[in-house]
């Protein structure tokens with residue numbers, strides 16, 4: 001990558017992404033916290049905003065090609081979502097408040113921001129497939145991977161990665177794609193979208209039964225013609241970098257090599273980070289840097305370099321932006337000289353950075369045993 005000309009990596013970002021306002025944290029019945037000072041909703045604007053600040057302050061932005069997003073059209077969104085659901089999000093957005101399903105808050109104007117997020121994912125696809133850039137990161141919100149066809153879930157309104165993959169296949173000459181979802185939660189909406197489809201190979205590596213607890217099981221491995229093309233890798237809490245590297249080396253990379261996709265997408269939730277409030281997976285910024293390098297390597301090997309990485313979750317305002325910075329630095333082939341976040345040296349001294357724990361080893365072995373039924377390369 002050192003030999004590449006500058007700015008071969010695109011960045012999708014728009015200030016309007018910060019305007020989606022999911023409000024305050026609420027109780028499950030929708031009422032306000034009765035006991036303590038209200039806090040901003042988990043999925044507030046700050047992670048994306050602070051990530052952009054790091055990119056700017058670290059001089060990374062000037063090594064990127066800024067890709068302006070556009071509004072996804074109804075037709076493009078309805079490749080996956082039902083017209084009734086799209087109309088529901090539009091109505092709640094106009095009313096200024098509501099829930100588009102299960103834990104999918106809509107604020108004033110969220111419909112347009114969600115269309116701009118989906119359209120940003122489509123713009124990334126267009127730029128990568130046309131050769132304007134070689135790879136791209138979508139620093140966008142609201143996230144998408146939990147959203148199913150007729151309902152928002154888990155802070156997600158429109159499923160950006162599903163719409164991006166569909167766009168690549170329907171508007172361009174891309175036939176087969178691989179999607180790697182490393183968000184700490186299962187990518188249930190993406191799994192649903194392509195469960196019967198052998199032309200989309202979907203991996204989700206996540207904390208076992210975190211959210212949604214009924215999805216992301218090893219046994220959920222596709223249906224009909226799509227049997228075997230969903231590869232779930234649930235891991236126990238505390239797994240850490242070493243377990244993630246083992247799962248990539250022993251499952252994800254060999255299966256990608258066997259499948260040889262024409263394009264690779266990553267659902268990049270940095271809520272598997274060691275400081276995250278909603279996940280307990282202990283992945284470090286350096287861990288994300290290495291995983292990103294593996295994705296670039298496989299995109300170069302099989303897919304003409306075509307790689308689109310889209311922001312999903314991430315809830316540590318302190319550490320999450322550094323994890324995403326590491327990803328974007330790796331994509332850009334440029335490392336800033338920003339200081340490490342406070343406490344980083346102590347994080348790296350912990351065992352899960354270098355050792356696969358007993359429970360994680362067992363989980364990976366169980367996943368290999370199951371998925372080797374569909375992928376002889378794993379035998």
Ligand SMILES: [Zn+2]
Nearest residue numbers: 183185269313
């Ligand atoms: Zn998540």
